[in-house]
Amino acid sequence: MSDVYVIGVDMIKFGRFPERTVPNLGAEAALMALDDAGLTIEDMQALYCGNLGQANAMVGQRILQEIGQTGMPVVNCSNACATGATAFREAWTSIRAGLFDVVLAVGVEQMGKGLLGGTGAGKGIPKEGLLGSGTMPAVFAEAGMEHSRKYGTTFEQFAKISVKNHHHSTMNPKAMYQIETPLEEVMNAEMISYPNSKLMCSVNVDGSAAAVLVSEKKAKELGMARAVKVRASALTSDPYQERDLVMPDVNTCTRKAAKEAYEMAGVGPEDIDLVELHDCFATAEMLHYENLGLCEDGEAGKMIDEGEVALGGKVPVNVSGGLLSKGHPLGATGIANIYEVCTHLRGEAGERQVEGAKLGLTHVIGLGSACGIHILEKVN
Amino acid sequence: MALPVVEYLKIPDEGEPYLEGHKCEDCASIFIGSRNVCPKCFSRDKMEKIQLGNKGKLYSYSIVFRSFPGIEVPYISAIVDLDEGGTIKGNLIDCEPDPEKIKFDMPVEVVFDDALGRKDAEGNSYISYFFKPI
Numbered sequence: 001m002s003d004v005y006v007i008g009v010d011m012i013k014f015g016r017f018p019e020r021t022v023p024n025l026g027a028e029a030a031l032m033a034l035d036d037a038g039l040t041i042e043d044m045q046a047l048y049c050g051n052l053g054q055a056n057a058m059v060g061q062r063i064l065q066e067i068g069q070t071g072m073p074v075v076n077c078s079n080a081c082a083t084g085a086t087a088f089r090e091a092w093t094s095i096r097a098g099l100f101d102v103v104l105a106v107g108v109e110q111m112g113k114g115l116l117g118g119t120g121a122g123k124g125i126p127k128e129g130l131l132g133s134g135t136m137p138a139v140f141a142e143a144g145m146e147h148s149r150k151y152g153t154t155f156e157q158f159a160k161i162s163v164k165n166h167h168h169s170t171m172n173p174k175a176m177y178q179i180e181t182p183l184e185e186v187m188n189a190e191m192i193s194y195p196n197s198k199l200m201c202s203v204n205v206d207g208s209a210a211a212v213l214v215s216e217k218k219a220k221e222l223g224m225a226r227a228v229k230v231r232a233s234a235l236t237s238d239p240y241q242e243r244d245l246v247m248p249d250v251n252t253c254t255r256k257a258a259k260e261a262y263e264m265a266g267v268g269p270e271d272i273d274l275v276e277l278h279d280c281f282a283t284a285e286m287l288h289y290e291n292l293g294l295c296e297d298g299e300a301g302k303m304i305d306e307g308e309v310a311l312g313g314k315v316p317v318n319v320s321g322g323l324l325s326k327g328h329p330l331g332a333t334g335i336a337n338i339y340e341v342c343t344h345l346r347g348e349a350g351e352r353q354v355e356g357a358k359l360g361l362t363h364v365i366g367l368g369s370a371c372g373i374h375i376l377e378k379v380n
Numbered sequence: 381m382a383l384p385v386v387e388y389l390k391i392p393d394e395g396e397p398y399l400e401g402h403k404c405e406d407c408a409s410i411f412i413g414s415r416n417v418c419p420k421c422f423s424r425d426k427m428e429k430i431q432l433g434n435k436g437k438l439y440s441y442s443i444v445f446r447s448f449p450g451i452e453v454p455y456i457s458a459i460v461d462l463d464e465g466g467t468i469k470g471n472l473i474d475c476e477p478d479p480e481k482i483k484f485d486m487p488v489e490v491v492f493d494d495a496l497g498r499k500d501a502e503g504n505s506y507i508s509y510f511f512k513p514i
Contacts, residue, residue, distance in 0.1 A: 115448060124385065125498040125506055126448075131386070132457035132469040133444045141442030142459055149440060149484040193457075194443035194479060240420040245412050246469035247440070247459055 004095045005219040006228040006376070008037025011209035011339045013174045014327035017110070018206075022054050023062035025208040026108035029332075030067055033104065033210035038222070041068035044212075045100040048075050050087030050107040051331040063106060080366025081280065082235070083107060084209065084334025089233045089372060091213045101218040107336070108208035109329035116204070132246075137193035137201050137281060139367070143250060144195060144283025150298070153286060155195040157301045159186040161282040162200045162324055164310050169321020171311075171352035176205045176327035200282035205327030209335035211342075224379050228342045231359070231375040232264035238369040250284065253371040254291035254363065261361070261373040262293070269293035272315060272375075273357040274344055276337035278365040279322040289317070292363060292373075311352060319344070319352045334372055337362035345378040385495050385508040388412050397492040397507060399432040401466045410466040433464030434490045435514070443477045452496075458511050460488055472511045487514040 010032035017025065026049065034040060041064075049060030055078035064074065079086040084107030091105040117136040128134060147153045163183050169175035181189075181199050189197040219227050234257040241249045262268055269292060277292065279285035289300040294315050295308075303309050309317040320326045320340040323333060341360035343349045354360075362374045384391055391397045402411045405428055407421035417424050441458045458472035472488065475481060488511040495506035 115446070124383065124500050124504075125495060126451070127385065129444070129447050129451040129453070129455055130471060130495055130498065130508055132459070132471055133442065133447060133455075135444070135447060137446075138442040138444050138457050142440045142457065145440045145442060155479070191443075191445045193445065196442075240409075242409070243439070243459065243461075243467045244419075246467050 001096045002098065002215040002217065004092050004230040005214050005216065005379070006211050006230065006338065006342055007214045007219060007222055008033045008035070008039065008212035009210070009339045009342045010036050011174060011332070011336045012207060014176045014205040014207035014329060016206055022051060022059055022108055022110050023066055025110060025206060026051070026059060026063040026106045027066035029108065029208035029210040030063055030104060030106050033212050037212040039102070039212060042070060043102055044070070044072055044104045046073045046075070046094060046103045048077065048087040048091040048103065048105045050077050050083040050334065051109060052078050052080065052083050053109060059108065060106070079370045080368050081278065081330050082334060082364045082366030082370035082372045083331040084336070085362070085364045085372030085374065086235065086334065086370070088211060088335055088338060088374065089235055092230055092233045095213055095215050101215040103213050104210065105213060105335060106208065106210040107332040107334055109331040110206045111204040111329055113204055133193065135193065137196045139248060140281035140284050141193040141196045142247060144281070144286060147286055147300070151301065153301045156183070156187065157304055158195050158282045158286060159183060159197070159200060160304045161279065161285045162186045164304070165279060165318050165322040165324040166199070168311060168319045168352060169325035171350070172321050172326060175321040175325055176203050177321070177325045196281050196283055200324070202280045202323035202328035203325070205329050207327060207329035207332040207336065209332045209339050211335055211338055226346050227379045228345050229377040229379050231267070231377045232261040232373070234261040234264065234373045236260070236371045248367050248369055250365045250367070250369060251287055251291050253369050254288060254365065257371040257373040258292050261375050265375040267359060267375065272359050272361050274319060274341065274354040274360045275315060275317045275363065276320060276322070276340050276360070277317060277363040279318055279324050280328060280365070282324065285317070285322070288363060292361065311354065316354050319354060334362070334364045337364065338374060338376065341376050345376060382494065382505040382507045385506045389507065389509060391507060399468065399490065399509060401430050401432045402427045403430045412466065412468060432466050433462045436460040436462040436488055436490065437485045438472070438483070438488055439467065441472065441482060443479065456482065460511055470509055470511055474512050488512060489514050
């Protein structure tokens with residue numbers, strides 16, 4: 001089986017573009033990734049497109065209507081917030097399987113404002129605020145409070161994660177926000193669902209990201225100078241857990257995917273130089289330090305207290321600003337994470353560059369649940 | 381007559397309302413809502429209906445200050461492990477929405493009452509369940 005390389009990758013600056021369409025946003029990132037690779041749409045053998053909001057509306061084909069209808073196969077995927085990573089993985093799989101040598105993966109989303117989730121009206125009367133809350137801030141607050149019950153994790157420690165990620169995004173011109181948020185500001189911001197204040201919830205933005213993946217043969221032909229090797233791709237669903245029905249499990253599926261990815265890459269968490277993980281809420285990021293093996297169980301609070309996960313620390317996490325500050329366009333997030341890690345491995349991340357980065361890891365969670373992890377390696 | 385807020389809330393002709401679970405005869409896992417195959421041990425057609433217990437302990441929670449338009453806040457969204465098995469989610473009532481006042485593992489009782497005055501399009505009232513500190 002051929003190794004797989006990312007030869008071109010890019011994302012648009014995340015923001016709010018209500019006047020544009022989903023295919024139009026996706027087309028922009030697709031062209032940027034093709035330019036980065038020095039290739040054209042005619043060179044692509046297939047398109048894997050990730051989008052959630054219009055999952056039944058052939059977004060991939062509509063992107064091609066904007067950038068070139070070559071007749072190539074198009075696969076449209078939807079996998080909650082793991083949608084982008086799933087599209088990337090399908091592209092990777094097609095090269096591993098020997099079907100293609102050059103494929104394009106695009107993730108795109110246009111979001112409204114406001115709360116996501118909810119228990120749904122269904123039959124009868126609304127259940128929200130009657131049978132607890134199905135809003136995403138509350139669901140992830142409950143997951144964070146499970147960490148608090150086990151290890152005594154505090155509101156302040158969760159809040160520090162937002163301080164860190166908002167600080168990181170001041171160095172990322174493609175992030176939605178570039179604003180410092182001191183600890184008091186995060187803790188005193190409007191409380192949405194304790195312990196997640198408004199500044200501890202990811203930002204709903206519009207965005208797109210794209211990557212060109214190639215086989216080893218093709219990478220050698222095109223030149224390896226800026227190529228990034230995909231060392232591992234893992235995708236899991238949530239194995240049975242006793243509280244599944246009322247408490248979506250983001251931990252077990254992440255641990256399973258991490259184990260599989262480390263095994264495939266033949267590396268351990270201690271070898272990873274930077275991580276882009278799924279900080280849809282500050283409470284979620286805390287869980288994944290342990291789930292990804294960046295520290296022992298129970299030590300996540302200490303990692304944030306001691307700055308180990310900040311730029312310049314032992315293993316910088318979400319130097320892009322993360323979903324909290326860069327923004328979270330659901331279907332684009334999984335490829336935007338890959339763009340961020342590739343940019344560091346290529347040494348092109350500017351002010352926020354993780355010095356000497358050789359191996360990076362991306363992680364996303366789609367609630368319900370799906371976990372996608374990729375491990376990427378600098379080639380030259 | 382008031383209707384049950386969810387299918388697994390049962391209102392018998394005589395006696396008190398209760399919550400219904402389904403238990404796998406092979407692995408003893410308890411589920412809310414009916415199903416034919418056990419997602420844990422994969423046994424088929426081994427599910428038996430059981431009446432869930434009314435006592436439990438608070439496993440996790442969030443205090444919700446912002447919800448969808450028209451939903452009254454704040455409220456405590458609580459996840460409760462029932463003493464006799466099963467985990468359910470609901471509102472914790474008769475407890476201040478203050479993290480200082482909410483303790484993990486605090487014992488709670490499942491109580492049944494009107495669904496906060498909510499009515500459906502036909503004007504029907506509903507019975508819901510709530511958690512109350514013991």
